[in-house]
Amino acid sequence: MQVFRLDEAAGQERLATILRRHTLVADPNVTRTVSDIIQMVREMGDKGLFALTEKFDGVSLSAQNVRVETALLEKLAGQVSAEVRTALRMAAKNIRHFHELQREYTRVMEQADGVQLMHRIQPLDAVGIYVPGGQAAYPSTVLMTAVPAQVAGVPRLVAVTPAKSFLTQPVLAAALIEAGISEVYTVGGAQAIAALAYGTESVPRVAKIVGPGNRYVAEAKRQVYGVVDVDTIAGPSEVVIIADDTADPVLVAADMLAQAEHDELAAAVCVTTSETLAMAVAEQLAYQAATLSRREVVEAALERFGAIFLVASLSEAVRLVNRMAPEHVGVMTAEPERLAEDITFAGAVFIGAASAEAVGDYFAGPSHVLPTGGTARFFSPLGVYDFVRRTNLIRYTMGRLVKTADMITCLAEAEGLDGHARSIRLRMERHSGPLAPTTNPLTESKQNLLAVESPPETASNDEP
The missing domain is CATH 3.40.50.1980 (Nitrogenase molybdenum iron protein domain)
Structure with a gap:
């Protein structure tokens, strides 16, 4: 595999190819x-x-x-x-x-x-x-x-x-x-x-x-x-590994190949500050790929969307990862925990050499259904929160409505929705309570937030 310097035209061109690869799937x-x-x-x-x-x-x-x-x-x-x-x-x-x-x-x-x-x-x-x-x-x-x-x-x-x-x-x-x-x-x-x-x-x-x-x-x-x-419109799998001169090239290459064997459209990328490591990873990719049962798929993926990028600093490596917002990020550096804190856009981050991406695929616990194709900028991993519905229930009292009716109708009229305002006034006409105060009752009422297993039976779903 070719080693690219990110500050050169060839490196920028390769990066652009990887970034737009998800658009190539459209047909x-x-x-x-x-x-x-x-x-x-x-x-x-x-x-x-x-x-x-x-x-x-x-x-x-x-x-x-x-x-x-x-x-x-x-x-x-x-x-x-x-x-x-x-x-x-x-x-x-x-x-x-x-x-x-x-x-x-x-x-x-x-x-x-x-x-x-x-x-x-x-x-x-x-x-x-x-x-x-x-x-x-x-x-x-x-x-x-x-x-x-x-x-x-x-x-x-x-x-x-x-x-x-x-x-x-x-x-x-x-x-x-x-x-x-x-x-x-x-x-x-x-x-x-x-x-x-x-x-x-x-x-x-x-x-x-x-x-x-x-x-x-x-x-x-x-x-x-x-x-x-x-859940998501998933694209081909991808991994980006940040490595410095302390990383083991055998393991870096192994994790890249673990993603490349998924699909000919998979992306396997290493970003490193070490030219020595970059050359060693390239050699390992060629050697290990030849021993895999899905060799043809792996080699096609590496040819199309594989890369080893040389960067000037680990900070630049993190900036590149956040720009790519990949599905998987591996961090194999001297201080992986510190570096991982700065990775804000990724589906999952694997910290340290022992944290093989395959650990997350099969066994660790977090779901391996992750955002791909840069969508980690706004999508999250599959989780329990994806399988629930959230409903808001509002149970007002006539006392509160009397206090706030003028403010509600004021806002409705400001939007030009006289039907909304009328729905409040009609309630006031049928009620003989006191006039609305000039102060906001929300600032005066005591508000308690309680966690409960299920909603009280007295709650209703009436609209305000």
């Missing part, structure tokens, strides 16, 4: 194809879903066999070694333990004159998890998406996955059982996303769809967003 033909698929499933239901599955996957489905029977799920899971099932169980435990920290609770603000304001937290009623097929199986993604939803209290979790890959990769069944998912449908692709979003006779609709997939799946999620919620 008008994919957009049109997916739109047609969604329309077919929406209009024809099961009939459209099954026809598309036979067309694209070569699998004949019906209402009788589209859902996986529990006995088959258990049979497939039984083919998985005890060692793998134990690892899945421990990973699920770690994921659950971490995401317990993200729980949100309903909160109520009680005010002195009986006004009650509530921020109510409730789980989504149904979530669909897309489990991709293809050459690689991703049981870890089943856990990383399902467990946070379970912690949030989602009562119905549904999985969809292509039939052929599901039957030939029993580890997926083991992960689904470990995640507590028994509602599984053997449909994949954009047609599966459409079925989850709109529902068919056999596949009831959900409120949110999560999980990775190919560009057709990603485009389908983009097109159904608004009908349902989605």
Whole structure:
């Protein structure tokens, strides 16, 4: 791999190629194809879903066999070694333990004159998890998406996955059982996303769809967003490793290759202050890549979107990372903790040589569903907060309304909305209470913020 100096034209050109790589995935033909698929499933239901599955996957489905029977799920899971099932169980435990920290609770603000304001937290009623097929199986993604939803209290979790890959990769069944998912449908692709979003006779609709997939799946999620919620429109994976002369080039290269093997569009980048390290990493990339089973994918990814950038200082390296806002950042420097504090835009940061990116992919606990393509500037990792709804409840008293009516009508009239103002005046005409005071009662009332498990039964959802 070539080493680039960031202060030279070639380095800037390479960086620009990496930064805009997510735009290269866009394809008008994919957009049109997916739109047609969604329309077919929406209009024809099961009939459209099954026809598309036979067309694209070569699998004949019906209402009788589209859902996986529990006995088959258990049979497939039984083919998985005890060692793998134990690892899945421990990973699920770690994921659950971490995401317990993200729980949100309903909160109520009680005010002195009986006004009650509530921020109510409730789980989504149904979530669909897309489990991709293809050459690689991703049981870890089943856990990383399902467990946070379970912690949030989602009562119905549904999985969809292509039939052929599901039957030939029993580890997926083991992960689904470990995640507590028994509602599984053997449909994949954009047609599966459409079925989850709109529902068919056999596949009831959900409120949110999560999980990775190919560009057709990603485009389908983009097109159904608004009908349902989605986790993210994920792009190809990426890692940026900041390293100084204390880093081990063998480990730097290994972490870069761990991302490059995902996809030919994956980006693997090292940013370093050491020319000696840069040359050593380049040598290690060539040596280690030749030994990987997905060598062709790895080498294609490195050729297209791999880079080793030489910079003048670690501060410049951090500025570059924040500009890229990548999915994964590894920090292998003499003082990684201090440097990590300055990284503000990243999906996940791995601090120190022991914190391999693969630790986060499988076992540490935080979800590995992360923002890609620079979206870490405004998106966050998947978490419990993604599987709940927030509702505001307001219970006013007539006493408070009398005190604040003039201010409310004043604001309504300032916006030219006389209907709003009238709704307040009509209430005042029907009430014989005192005139509104000139002081703001909100500054005089005692406000207590209390955390509660569930909202009081007396709360209402009346609008002000």
